[in-house]
Amino acid sequence: AQSVTQLDSQVPVFEEAPVELRCNYSSSVSVYLFWYVQYPNQGLQLLLKYLSGSTLVKGINGFEAEFNKSQTSFHLRKPSVHISDTAEYFCAVKWRGAQKLVFGQGTRLTINP
């Protein structure tokens, strides 16, 4: 079955520290990869996406992610986080030929001053 796994349910970091949120998916066939952010009591906002081309993709708010086909991973990184980055982050995958997105379980990023 196609699945998306976010290994960390919660990640606490200090402000201005780097962060990596991990995402792995179940199959290495052609995929399109997305990271969404959800601020408290708000909807889902696209951070970045990988469709093809360079495996390193840059998104909004200084985030970037790297597609690793051999490891079926799409980890999200930011070199220096800010208090305003406190939110829930969801990795999502669309397998080629499928219509829907499958979401990971989410990672709650908490930034401590």
Next chain:
Amino acid sequence: AAGVIQSPRHLIKEKRETATLKCYPIPRHDTVYWYQQGPGQDPQFLISFYEKMQSDKGSIPDRFSAQQFSDYHSELNMSSLELGDSALYFCASSWDLRKNTGELFFGEGSRLTVL
């Protein structure tokens, strides 16, 4: 730019009542998706429509039904509501993802509380 519009944003119902959520996709998008996000959970796919026809079905209970109308807006009807139906319901729209690699554009969600 126009976004996905969902209404109502908040809804409170009693058990066994019926609720209807509405979704207005981004203009020219032909595909609508419904997701359910329980407290502390990831969004779970319920159902999708392409050109007014059901195109995919996920974990949608039999008590729920949905349709897409000629103007591409969609409605999610939920009957015999249970406490466990309390959740944030997201609608998203896109061009047909089977043909495009584009992203889903999500609405702000409708928060249903069942008492």
